[in-house]
Amino acid sequence: MKKPKNILSGIKNFFSKVHSKLPKIPPMKPETREKLDKVINFMNRFSIIFHVILACFLTFIIEFISRRDLRSTLTFMDAHTWAYLYNSLIIFVSLSIVYFFRRRALARVIISGLWLFLGIINGCILAQRVTPFGYTDLKMVTDLLTMQNTNYFTAGQALIAVIGVAAFIAFCIWLWAKGPKFQGRSNKLVVFLFVASCFIWVPLTTQAAQDKNIIASYFSNIAQGYENYGFVYGFSSSVVDRGMSKPDAYSKKKIESIEDSVKVADTSRSKEDMPNIVVVLLESFVDPTDINFLKTSSDPIPNFHELEANYSTGHMTVPVVGAGTANTEFEVLTGMGLQFFGTGEYPYKTILKETDCESIASDLSKLGYGTHVVHNNGGNFYSRANAFSMMGFDTFTSKELMNITEYTPLGSWPTDDILVDETIKSMDATPDQQDLVYTITVQGHGDYPTEKVIENPEITVSGAKDEATNNQWEYYINEIHEVDKFIGKLKDALAQRDEKTILVLWGDHLPTLGLEESDMATGDIFKTKYVTWNNFGLEKQDADLTSYQLLAHLTDQLDIHEGTMFRFHQSQQDVATDSKDYIQNFELLQYDILYGKRYCYNGDKDPYPASDLVMGIDETSIDRTWLASDGKLMIYGQHFTPWSKVFINGTKVPTTYVSGNYLKIKTDKLDDSDVLVVNQMGSSNTIFRSSNEYVYHIPADPSEETPATDTPQNETDIEDQDALMNNMDKNEVVNDIQEGTEEPVKQYPPATAKE
Incomplete structure (x- = not known):
C-alpha cells in the first residue's frame, strides 16, 4: 500500500503537469496589478460581509430556479423572510470553510457551484414531478441512468449535463492553476475556532427557529415543506435527518x-x-x-x-x-x-x-x-x-x-x-x-x-x-x-x-x-x-x-x-x-x-x-437452434421477453428479440460445444432468471437443421425452420407480435418510474 505522503506527492505532480500545459497568460501591467491587489485586499478584509451577501444571493438564485418564477420567489422572501435568512445562514456556514485554504477564490467557486448544482437538479426535478430533490434521490442514481431516452431523461439532456459538469471542472482546474492565492498571514487557531463556531450556530439556530415556528422539524407534505421553508433547509434536513431517532420512552x-x-x-x-x-x-x-x-x-x-x-x-x-x-x-x-x-x-x-x-x-x-x-x-x-x-x-x-x-x-x-x-x-x-x-x-x-x-x-x-x-x-x-x-x-x-x-x-x-x-x-x-x-x-x-x-x-x-x-x-x-x-x-x-x-x-x-x-413464475428455456438464411442463429425456446439476452460461455452477446419463442444472435463468436444461456436482465446488468444450459454444435452440413432437443409443438411437419420464420402469414397473430419477419417488433425505450 502506498504511503499517504507518496499519494499526495503524486497528486501534486499531476496538477503541476496540468499547470505547465495551461496557456500562458501575459503579465499584467503594473497599474492593473495594483488595482487588482486593492480589490483582493478589500475583499479579504471584508470577506465575512462578502460571504453574507453571496449567501443571500445564492439562496435567491436557488429559490428562483426551484420556483421558476420571480414573483413567487419574492413572495417567499416576503412571507417567509426568517426562513429565507436561515437558508442563507446554512450557505454562509458552508462558505466559512474557505478560510482553511489559501486558494480561497477556488474554494468559494466550488462551494457556490455545488449549491447551485443542487438547486439546478431540484429545478429540473420539479419540472417533472411534485416531490422536490432530497438526499435519498442520490441513492437512486442507478435508477436515473436507466431513464435515458425516455420522456423524462433524454440523451440530449444527459449530454448537456455532462458538458456542463465538465466545463465547471475545467474552470476549477484553471482557477487552481491561474487564480489568486491568499497572501496574508492567518492564525490557524483563530480560523479553526471561527469555523467551528459557525457550525455550532447551525443546530442552535435550527432549534430556535423550530421553536419559533420559523421552520418545521417534520414535513407531512415534502413539497409544501420545501415551498414554505426553502430548498437549502429542506435538502440539508434530508441529509442529516435520516432513519428513526430512538424515542425517549423506548424500553x-x-x-x-x-x-x-x-x-x-x-x-x-x-x-x-x-x-x-x-x-x-x-x-x-x-x-x-x-x-x-x-x-x-x-x-x-x-x-x-x-x-x-x-x-x-x-x-x-x-x-x-x-x-x-x-x-x-x-x-x-x-x-x-x-x-x-x-x-x-x-x-x-x-x-x-x-x-x-x-x-x-x-x-x-x-x-x-x-x-x-x-x-x-x-x-x-x-x-x-x-x-x-x-x-x-x-x-x-x-x-x-x-x-x-x-x-x-x-x-x-x-x-x-x-x-x-x-x-x-x-x-x-x-x-x-x-x-x-x-x-x-x-x-x-x-x-x-x-x-x-x-x-x-x-x-x-x-x-x-x-x-x-x-x-x-x-x-x-x-x-x-x-x-x-x-x-x-x-x-x-x-x-x-x-x-x-x-x-x-x-x-x-x-x-x-x-x-x-x-x-x-x-x-x-x-x-x-x-x-x-x-x-x-x-x-x-x-x-x-x-x-x-x-x-x-x-x-x-x-x-x-x-x-x-x-x-x-x-x-x-x-x-x-x-x-x-x-x-x-x-x-x-x-x-x-x-x-x-x-x-x-x-x-x-x-x-x-x-x-x-x-423472479417470475415461468421457466425460461432454450429448446433448439438453427442457422437462418442470413447466417444468424435462430434460438427457439419458451418465455422469452424483450429483456432476454443470450450469453455464450458466460459472456453477454447482442441479442435480437423476435417473439416470446424466438431470439436471434450473430454466429461470429460462436464455436462448437459453446454453452448458450438466456438470461432475463434487469437494470445494472442484474440477472433475474436464467434458462437451461444449451450446448451448441455446428452442424456438419449447414443446410441441415440442427437436431432439436425438444421438437416444438405444432412444428413436427415442418422440415425447414428457417422457412417457417420467413413465410409466416402476416395476418396470423402468434405470440402477440408482428409475424412474417425476423426483425424485432418496434420496442419503445423501456420506461422507468419517474418518482
Whole structure:
C-alpha cells in the first residue's frame, strides 16, 4: 500500500503537469496589478460581509430556479423572510470553510457551484414531478441512468449535463492553476475556532427557529415543506435527518406493555376458509368526480364506481402527493408510518437495504399463503427486488419477466392489461395454497402531454384553466379509463375462479397535474380512494383510513389477526389516529422492529427473515437452434421477453428479440460445444432468471437443421425452420407480435418510474 505522503506527492505532480500545459497568460501591467491587489485586499478584509451577501444571493438564485418564477420567489422572501435568512445562514456556514485554504477564490467557486448544482437538479426535478430533490434521490442514481431516452431523461439532456459538469471542472482546474492565492498571514487557531463556531450556530439556530415556528422539524407534505421553508433547509434536513431517532420512552418494559394492551383475538378463520387476497396499487389514480373543476363527457371509471357502490370503500390518506409511490406502498404493506422517518426518505433505499421487515407477506406466509408481486415496470426500481425479499415475498414478476408489447400512446409506459394474466398466473402457480398477490400498475403514470395526442378520445374533458392543461387532463382521464377496463377484466377473471377471493384496489397518490386543496372535493391533496370486491358475501363496511391502516382493516374483517403492526392497528380502530398515545405507541413499535432490539418478538431476533425471492413464475428455456438464411442463429425456446439476452460461455452477446419463442444472435463468436444461456436482465446488468444450459454444435452440413432437443409443438411437419420464420402469414397473430419477419417488433425505450 502506498504511503499517504507518496499519494499526495503524486497528486501534486499531476496538477503541476496540468499547470505547465495551461496557456500562458501575459503579465499584467503594473497599474492593473495594483488595482487588482486593492480589490483582493478589500475583499479579504471584508470577506465575512462578502460571504453574507453571496449567501443571500445564492439562496435567491436557488429559490428562483426551484420556483421558476420571480414573483413567487419574492413572495417567499416576503412571507417567509426568517426562513429565507436561515437558508442563507446554512450557505454562509458552508462558505466559512474557505478560510482553511489559501486558494480561497477556488474554494468559494466550488462551494457556490455545488449549491447551485443542487438547486439546478431540484429545478429540473420539479419540472417533472411534485416531490422536490432530497438526499435519498442520490441513492437512486442507478435508477436515473436507466431513464435515458425516455420522456423524462433524454440523451440530449444527459449530454448537456455532462458538458456542463465538465466545463465547471475545467474552470476549477484553471482557477487552481491561474487564480489568486491568499497572501496574508492567518492564525490557524483563530480560523479553526471561527469555523467551528459557525457550525455550532447551525443546530442552535435550527432549534430556535423550530421553536419559533420559523421552520418545521417534520414535513407531512415534502413539497409544501420545501415551498414554505426553502430548498437549502429542506435538502440539508434530508441529509442529516435520516432513519428513526430512538424515542425517549423506548424500553423493553414499554414495548411489553404495548403488546399487552393489544386486545385482539387470535385468527379465527380456518385455513380452508381463508380467501385469496389480491391487493392492487393503481398508479396516480384519482376519482375524477373528486376534482371540483373537471367535467367529462361520460363516466371514465364505471367499474371502479360499481365496486364503490356495492363493496367496502372509502378515502385513504397517503404520505405523498404527485410522486413517491414506494412510500405509500411501504405503509400499506408493512402497517408502518413514513412520518417517523427523515425528510424525503425512502425506506426501500435505506433501512430495508440493511434489515428484514415484517409485512403482510411474512404475516400471511405463517398461515400458509403463497405471496407474490406482479409489476409491469423494472424490478430494480426503488430497489424493489431487494425490498420484497426483505418483506418475505415468495415471487416477483417484474416487466423483465413479461412479454410486453403494448404501450401507452406516448410509448412511455406499458399498458396494464398484461397484469390480468400475470396475476392469475401467480395464483395458479400455487394450486394447493391460498395466495396474496400484490399487483402494481403503471398506465396512469405521467408525464401528461400539453399537446393533443389522442385524436378521437373515448372521454372528452373540459374545465381546466387553459388548452394545454385540458390536453393533459384529457390524456390522463383516457388512460385511467383504460385502467378502469383493466379493473373490470381482473374482477371478472377472479370471479371465474372457484376460490374465495377478496380484491382491494387503491390509488397511491394524486397525479402530477398541479392539484391544490381547493381543487379537491375532499379539501385534501393527500387523500385517494380505495375500493374492494369479494365473491363470498363479505359485509360492506365503508371507512376512511390511512394507508398504514388499510390492510389491518381488511384482514380484521376477514378474522385474520396476524402481525405486530396489523394487530396493533386493529386494536386501535376506535382511537383517533392523531391521539398522543396512538402516535407514541405506533412509533415505539416501529422503532423496535426496524432499529431497536425487537423486544416485541420476545427474544426472537429474526422471526421474519428475508425470503429467497424468485423472479417470475415461468421457466425460461432454450429448446433448439438453427442457422437462418442470413447466417444468424435462430434460438427457439419458451418465455422469452424483450429483456432476454443470450450469453455464450458466460459472456453477454447482442441479442435480437423476435417473439416470446424466438431470439436471434450473430454466429461470429460462436464455436462448437459453446454453452448458450438466456438470461432475463434487469437494470445494472442484474440477472433475474436464467434458462437451461444449451450446448451448441455446428452442424456438419449447414443446410441441415440442427437436431432439436425438444421438437416444438405444432412444428413436427415442418422440415425447414428457417422457412417457417420467413413465410409466416402476416395476418396470423402468434405470440402477440408482428409475424412474417425476423426483425424485432418496434420496442419503445423501456420506461422507468419517474418518482
